[in-house]
Amino acid sequence: MIRAFPALLALCLFTAPASAARSKNPDTLTRLGLSDADSLDPAWSYDTFSHEVIANVYDYLFMFEGGSVEKLIPLAAAKVPSRANGLISADGKTYTIPIRAGMVFHDGTPVTAEDVRYSILRFMLFDRDAGPSSLLLQPLVDRDSTRDSTGKIDPKVFADAAKAVQVDGDKVVLRLPKPFAPMLTVLASWAPVVSRKWVAEKGGWDGAEATWQKFNNPSKTSSPLHEAVMGTGPFKLERWDRNNKQIVLVRNDRYWRTPAKLKRVVIKAVSEFGTRKLMLQAGDADTITADRPVFSQLQNVPGVELIDDQQMLDMNPVAFFTFKIKETGNPYIGSGKLDGEGVPPDFFSDLDLRRAFAYSFDYKGFIKDVMRGKGTQATGCIPNTLPGHNPKQATYSLDLKKAEEHFRKARGGEVWEKGFRFTLSYNTGNVARETLCQILKRQVESINPKFKIDVRPLEWPTFLDAYKGSKLPVFIIGWNADFPDAHTFVFPMLHSRGDYPFTQRFKDERIDKLIDQALDETDLAKRKDLYAKVQALEYELVPHLVILDTVRFRTQRDWVKGWYHNPIFPDAPYGAYYYPIWKE
Amino acid sequence: MLRFVGKRLALLPLVMLGVTVLLFALLQFLTPEMRAALYVKDPRQLAALEAIIQKHHLRDPLPIQYWSWLKQVLVGDLGYSETAKMPVADAIRAFFPATLELTFAAFFPILFIGVWLGTKSAVHKDKFVDHFSRFVAITGYSLPSFVLGLLLLMIFYGKMKMFAPGRYSLDVDLLVHSDEFRHVTGLLLVDSVLNWKWSVFWDVAKHLVLPSATLVYISMALLLRITRSSMLEELGKDYVRTARAKGLSERAVINKHARANALIPVVTLSSLLFVGLLGGVVITETVFDYPGIGRWGVNAAQQLDIPGVLGSALLSSLLFVVANMLADVAYALVDPRIRVQ
Numbered sequence: 001m002i003r004a005f006p007a008l009l010a011l012c013l014f015t016a017p018a019s020a021a022r023s024k025n026p027d028t029l030t031r032l033g034l035s036d037a038d039s040l041d042p043a044w045s046y047d048t049f050s051h052e053v054i055a056n057v058y059d060y061l062f063m064f065e066g067g068s069v070e071k072l073i074p075l076a077a078a079k080v081p082s083r084a085n086g087l088i089s090a091d092g093k094t095y096t097i098p099i100r101a102g103m104v105f106h107d108g109t110p111v112t113a114e115d116v117r118y119s120i121l122r123f124m125l126f127d128r129d130a131g132p133s134s135l136l137l138q139p140l141v142d143r144d145s146t147r148d149s150t151g152k153i154d155p156k157v158f159a160d161a162a163k164a165v166q167v168d169g170d171k172v173v174l175r176l177p178k179p180f181a182p183m184l185t186v187l188a189s190w191a192p193v194v195s196r197k198w199v200a201e202k203g204g205w206d207g208a209e210a211t212w213q214k215f216n217n218p219s220k221t222s223s224p225l226h227e228a229v230m231g232t233g234p235f236k237l238e239r240w241d242r243n244n245k246q247i248v249l250v251r252n253d254r255y256w257r258t259p260a261k262l263k264r265v266v267i268k269a270v271s272e273f274g275t276r277k278l279m280l281q282a283g284d285a286d287t288i289t290a291d292r293p294v295f296s297q298l299q300n301v302p303g304v305e306l307i308d309d310q311q312m313l314d315m316n317p318v319a320f321f322t323f324k325i326k327e328t329g330n331p332y333i334g335s336g337k338l339d340g341e342g343v344p345p346d347f348f349s350d351l352d353l354r355r356a357f358a359y360s361f362d363y364k365g366f367i368k369d370v371m372r373g374k375g376t377q378a379t380g381c382i383p384n385t386l387p388g389h390n391p392k393q394a395t396y397s398l399d400l401k402k403a404e405e406h407f408r409k410a411r412g413g414e415v416w417e418k419g420f421r422f423t424l425s426y427n428t429g430n431v432a433r434e435t436l437c438q439i440l441k442r443q444v445e446s447i448n449p450k451f452k453i454d455v456r457p458l459e460w461p462t463f464l465d466a467y468k469g470s471k472l473p474v475f476i477i478g479w480n481a482d483f484p485d486a487h488t489f490v491f492p493m494l495h496s497r498g499d500y501p502f503t504q505r506f507k508d509e510r511i512d513k514l515i516d517q518a519l520d521e522t523d524l525a526k527r528k529d530l531y532a533k534v535q536a537l538e539y540e541l542v543p544h545l546v547i548l549d550t551v552r553f554r555t556q557r558d559w560v561k562g563w564y565h566n567p568i569f570p571d572a573p574y575g576a577y578y579y580p581i582w583k584e
Numbered sequence: 585m586l587r588f589v590g591k592r593l594a595l596l597p598l599v600m601l602g603v604t605v606l607l608f609a610l611l612q613f614l615t616p617e618m619r620a621a622l623y624v625k626d627p628r629q630l631a632a633l634e635a636i637i638q639k640h641h642l643r644d645p646l647p648i649q650y651w652s653w654l655k656q657v658l659v660g661d662l663g664y665s666e667t668a669k670m671p672v673a674d675a676i677r678a679f680f681p682a683t684l685e686l687t688f689a690a691f692f693p694i695l696f697i698g699v700w701l702g703t704k705s706a707v708h709k710d711k712f713v714d715h716f717s718r719f720v721a722i723t724g725y726s727l728p729s730f731v732l733g734l735l736l737l738m739i740f741y742g743k744m745k746m747f748a749p750g751r752y753s754l755d756v757d758l759l760v761h762s763d764e765f766r767h768v769t770g771l772l773l774v775d776s777v778l779n780w781k782w783s784v785f786w787d788v789a790k791h792l793v794l795p796s797a798t799l800v801y802i803s804m805a806l807l808l809r810i811t812r813s814s815m816l817e818e819l820g821k822d823y824v825r826t827a828r829a830k831g832l833s834e835r836a837v838i839n840k841h842a843r844a845n846a847l848i849p850v851v852t853l854s855s856l857l858f859v860g861l862l863g864g865v866v867i868t869e870t871v872f873d874y875p876g877i878g879r880w881g882v883n884a885a886q887q888l889d890i891p892g893v894l895g896s897a898l899l900s901s902l903l904f905v906v907a908n909m910l911a912d913v914a915y916a917l918v919d920p921r922i923r924v925q
Contacts, residue, residue, distance in 0.1 A: 025754060239761055242669060243678045244751070244875050248758075266754065274734065275749055275873050278742050284754075328633050329621040331888035428883075458887050462666050 023559045023583045024283050027263035032276045032288040033574060034429035035460030036245040036269045040237065041225035042119075042192050043126035043133065046499060047464055048480055052575035053247055053267065057106075058192030058231035061097060061116070062184055063577075067566050069313065069484040072184055076100055076116060076193045076232065080184065092179035097172045103256045105195045106229065106236045113167045115196050118207045120165045120172070122199075123191035125158065125212045128220075130468050130502045134491075135190050135482055138519070139180035140164040144497045146216055153216055158209045178520065185483040189568060198230040234260045234579040245269035249578070261562070261582035269460075271429035273297075280304060280557065286583065287556035289574040292371045293431045298555055305560075308553040309374075313567040315381050315489060316478025317426075317433045319440065319545040321348035321357070324505035326470045332423040332456075333473055338411065340419040340450055343473055347422070353415060354542040356406035357474075358396040360443040361436075365398070367548050370435045375550035380535030381479075381493040384549040385567070387524065388486030388531035394539055404447050419450020425466070426476040428457040433476040436547065470503050481568055486527075490515050490534050493544065506543045559584045588916050592909045603901040604657060607894060608650050614890070616642040622663035622891045662898065663891030667884045672895035675880060680899070681770030682751055683869075683876035687861040689792040690799035695854055698804045702811025702850075703843055706819060717808055724805035733798045733871035740794055747794045749873040756787040795872040799865060803857055810853050814846035847918045855911035862907075863900045 037050040042058060045051055062072040062080055072080045078098040081087030087096045103111040120136060127133035127146040134144035141160040147153050166173045176183065200206035202224030205215040220226060229237040234257070235249035246268040251260050270276045273294055279285040281301060290298055298306055325345040327336050334342025348354060363377045376384065379393040408416045424441060426433035434457065441453040458466060467475045479500075482488040492498040495515045496507035511534055518530040538546075554573035556563065562581040565573050611619055620636045637643060641652045656662075662672035670678070705717035740747045752760065752772065759765055759781065760772065768775050773792075776784035818824065819842050827837045866878040877896065884892025 028754060030754065241761070244757075246757075248761075270873055272870060272873070275737075275871065278737055279749065282741055282745055282748065284748055329615075329617040329624070331618065331890075456886065456888075459667060459883060461669060462887050462889070465666070 022283070023286070023557065025264075026583050027261075028266060029262050029264070029287070029560065029578060029581060029583060030266040030268065030279075030285045031574075031576075032268055032270045032279060032285045033571070034269060034271060034289050035427055036242065037240070037247060037267075038461045038464050039220050039223070039226050040229055040240070041126075041220075041223045042190070042194065043123045044128055044131060044220055044223060044226065046130070046132045047460070048571035048575065049460055051570035053237075053249070054192065055189075055233075055570055056235045056249060056265065056578050057229045057233040057237055058194065059103070059233050060188055060190070060192045062188040064185075064188055064566055064568055067564050069185075069566065069568050072188055074100070076103065076111065092181075093176045095174040095176070095183060096168070097174065099170050099172060100256065101170065103193075103232050104254055105198065105232055106252060106254075107195070107198065108254065109195060109197060111193060111195075111232055113170050113172050116172045116193055117165050117167050118196040119194045120174075120191045121161055121207065122194065122205055124161050125205075125216060126218070128217050130499045132190060132482070134497065135186055137161075139176055139183055139186065140174065142177040144491075144495075153213050155213070158212050162209070179522075181522075182483050182485045182487070185485070189483055193232055194225065195230040199224055202228070232256070235265060238264070257579075260579045262578055265578045269429075273429075273431065277301075280555065283557065285557075286560050287554070287574070287576075289429075289571075290553075290555045291430070291432045292374055292550075292552070293435065295372055295553065303558055305556050305558045306553050307556070307563075307565070307573070308551070310552050310554060310565045310573045311385055311567060312550055312552055312572070313383060313385055313481035313484060314478055314550075315378060315383055315493070315546055316480075316550065317430075317436050317476050317547055318381075318478060318493070319357075319361075319436065319474055319476050319547075320467070320500055320504055321354055321506075321543060322467075322470055322473055322475075322504045323349040323543075324470065325473055330471045332425070332466070332471055334421045338414055338418050338420060340452075341421050343420045343422045347420070348473060350410050350415075351541065352406040353410040355396075356403045356410060356447075357440070357444065358542050358545055359399045359403035359406065360447065361396070361440050361545060361547075362398040362443065363396070363547060366436060366439060370432060370439075371548065371550065375548040378546040378549050380538050381489045381544075381546055382486045382531060382535065383481075383489065386481075386484065386486050386489070388490075388518075388528055390528075390532045390535050393532070393535045396539075396542075396545070398443070400443065400447060403443075407447060407451075416448060416450075419448060419452065421452040421454070422473040423454045423456045424474050424476070425456050425458050425463060425472050427460050427463045430476075436476055468503050470505060480570065480572075484568060486531055487515070487519055490518070490531065494534060494538060501543065504543060508537065508541060508543075511537050511541075557583075589913055592912050596905060596909060599905045600902060603898070603905065604654060605650070607897055607901070608653060611653075611890075611894070612646070618890065622894070624664065657898070662895040665880075665884060665889055665892035665895065667887050667889040667892045668880055672891050675892065676877065676895060676899055677770065679875060679877040679880045681772075682874065683862060683865075683878060685771050685773055685788075686792060686795055686799070686865070686869075686874065686876060687858065689789075689796035690803070690861055691854075691858055693796070693800045694804045694807060694857060697800065698807030699811050699843075699847075699850060701804075702808045703815055703838065703846075705808070705812045706815030707838055709816065714812075717812065720801075721805040721808050724801045724803075724808075727802065728867075729798055729802045729865070730867045730871050732801060733795070733868055736794045736798060737871065747790055749791075749794075749871075751791055751875055752784070752787050753791070756784050759784060791874075795865075795868050795874055798868050798871075799861065803861070807850065807853055807857065811846065811850050814849050815842060818842040818846045844918060848915060851911055851914045851918060855907045855914070859900070859904045859907040862903045 035049050037053055038047050039045050039050055040053055042054050059075040061077040063075050065071040065073045074080050078100045081095050081097055099113045099116055124133050124136045125146060138144050141164055146157045164175050196207050204224045227240050234252055234255050236252050238248040238250040240247050249265040251263050253259050276288040280288050325333055327345045336342050338344050367375055377395055379391055379395050382389040424437050426437055437455040441455055444453055445451050466472050493500050494511050495501060496512050514530050514534045518527050521527040552573050561584055563576055616637050617633060619642050620633050623636050641648050660673045665672045665675045668675035701717045705714045708714055765779050768778050772788045773785060824837060824842055827841050866882045869876040869879040881896035
């Protein structure tokens with residue numbers, strides 16, 4: 001009955017009535033998404049739903065101007081450093097960033113250069129497993145973790161970080177060990193300014209060398225910034241209502257720019273598309289998350305605007321295989337043995353098995369039928385909108401004969417003989433990912449009746465915790481660019497210390513070396529060549545299945561004005577920077 | 585009567601104990617590692633899982649394990665729900681009042697309309713009202729709740745803009761979360777009266793209309809048919825004929841005599857209906873984006889959130905036992921012979 005729900009819903013909504021002509025709450029924007037945020041701590045969060053909120057309540061040093069992914073404007077910084085204005089040294093290793101005068105935090109206390117330094121240091125030294133800290137650790141201290149491979153903290157990191165980030169009057173000076181071209185674009189999306197005093201008063205790190213290790217790799221909920229905010233952004237956090245999966249932001253009237261036009265922004269998770277759509281039609285929601293499979297249901301709805309063909313800097317969806325699944329207390333691997341009722345923890349470390357899965361998916365069918373022909377098959381983890389993408393790279397296609405061959409070879413024939421059962425997961429409400437799971441399940445199960453896959457939707461925070469805990473055998477998720485560079489895809493998706501490989505327990509030294517080389521390479525042609533090699537290995541080793549390079553659409557009421565698309569923005573084009581938006 | 589109620593009350597802890605034994609026995613199908621997940625709040629605690637297993641005696645003999653687990657249950661420590669991202673007891677406190685409110689909003693109309701229409705239907709057998717009630721019963725019983733819910737939403741929300749989904753509107757949301765609103769019971773209808781906030785009361789009541797109407801239509805069918813058949817049986821009995829022969833008015837015969845005796849199966853069914861509603865009405869809560877306990881329970885089951893499932897099962901069991909007891913008391917009220925026996 002539940003399965004018939006979407007079809008019936010579509011039928012019901014097909015005859016949906018005309019909409020209200022005027023907005024019910026002219027100064028409040030309501031956005032309905034799929035999921036609740038995970039954490040509001042900028043040093044912890046590494047997911048789009050959380051970062052959509054973070055980007056609206058904090059100020060980064062810089063931000064991208066409009067839809068550009070190259071041109072920056074200053075936010076907490078007073079100027080954008082460049083060689084021309086002398087704020088970037090000739091050797092490209094020193095960045096002098098003057099801090100904007102007169103800015104205050106949400107509690108009215110003034111922002112100092114020391115707060116900015118603290119925010120950058122905290123972002124790096126927090127360094128939770130598979131978190132975003134490496135984005136600044138890499139360029140500033142030339143390492144991607146504060147811990148060694150055994151997980152032991154390297155006490156020298158603080159000194160290196162403190163040397164790299166210094167205060168000079170009302171300026172913050174960054175001293176890089178070697179030039180890093182995307183430095184400013186990283187700071188346009190990461191390490192926003194947080195209040196050192198407030199965090200310390202609430203029991204968080206006080207910024208001292210003596211205490212930083214205590215706050216390294218902490219638990220999610222232990223941070224005072226997990227569900228509270230003390231930033232300088234255009235909106236303040238009014239309430240995070242976990243029961244109703246709703247975050248309410250209220251305008252910051254002390255914002256250093258003209259205060260936002262909207263008084264409130266409500267970001268609410270409503271997992272059922274039908275309810276989201278009805279609320280949009282009735283004017284109780286102003287914008288909703290809606291993916292390509294439901295596009296036709298939103299066309300020609302009075303008062304609803306579909307802004308299509310938005311280019312993306314993402315790779316979504318992707319199916320990741322966990323090479324070493326955590327067995328302890330894990331309900332997603334059945335019996336935990338290869339006995340037809342489960343899978344052993346190292347199940348997906350078998351290359352034949354991964355290739356068998358790669359040949360079991362109908363990529364073209366997915367693009368044609370699910371994505372309604374929008375997008376092209378991905379040839380690697382670097383999207384086609386970025387330099388480094390290799391359009392000539394070989395790809396997998398649906399070939400059940402080849403899939404069977406690989407299944408028969410996997411684990412010396414044991415897989416074919418005994419069969420398996422595991423849980424394939426995606427985040428609740430994501431129709432495209434759900435369909436991907438169902439297609440993969442159907443194809444794989446059709447090859448051998450002993451193969452069984454249970455498809456299971458998980459709520460976003462639960463899903464994140466489960467995959468980061470290496471508990472999910474295969475999980476479907478996507479990746480948005482951290483900054484506009486190929487490195488932001490190859491590192492988190494293929495480098496052993498990147499977000500996904502770390503949780504997958506995937507490591508290939510050749511790939512790691514190529515990625516490290518490419519990061520240091522300044523010759524664009526050579527860099528492209530290195531990335532081509534990385535993508536060839538990606539194809540050969542199949543640590544994940546990339547599906548498509550996509551274009552998306554935004555759904556909003558026609559009274560919503562001022563929105564612009566920037567593919568770097570978290571959860572774009574559904575999420576938005578609400579500062580310039582208003583309602584007519 | 586008091587003695588009767590006392591006896592039933594005395595049995596209550598014993599029955600609940602039986603329920604806990606049953607749930608505990610079901611837990612034994614899980615490995616000690618998976619049972620240890622009941623006590624894990626942070627994934628990093630998994631590194632110290634053995635210590636958790638030791639602390640909670642998860643490898644000890646069953647009676648020791650049971651006693652250790654029961655002690656925690658008795659003090660309300662039901663573990664941490666990954667789905668709700670809060671302790672299970674807090675999740676129950678957060679979600680149950682909404683469901684309780686919805687249950688009351690739906691149950692009494694179900695009861696009154698079901699019994700009234702069932703009686704009318706029996707008294708006017710094969711007349712228009714009987715055919716009409718049959719139509720209501722058949723459509724109500726066969727119509728999936730999500731179909732009816734969506735249709736109601738389309739008409740009354742989509743078209744007429746009258747009853748929105750959710751538990752309250754945005755304005756009320758801001759008001760109930762402000763400092764000027766005191767949360768006393770968690771039941772917003774009650775709390776709004778206590779706070780003298782009639783705008784909240786009407787808003788919450790309006791949001792209850794469609795989900796409760798859905799539940800009334802769907803759940804009333806069975807009650808209506810049971811009342812009808814029970815009434816038909818009673819109306820054919822000798823004492824009814826005697827009552828009529830004595831010259832009692834038809835109204836008195838039906839209301840005072842026949843219906844009183846016809847109520848026993850209705851009481852049984854009503855208690856089950858009540859528990860069913862209290863346990864959460866998943867599809868209705870989902871369609872109307874209503875933050876009740878049913879949605880949480882099903883999410884917990886879907887996401888293999890063992891503490892969540894266990895907490896929700898314990899709550900359902902407790903409600904079932906209490907409702908059964910209340911049904912027993914209601915039997916005794918309806919039929920004095922039960923008290924005597």
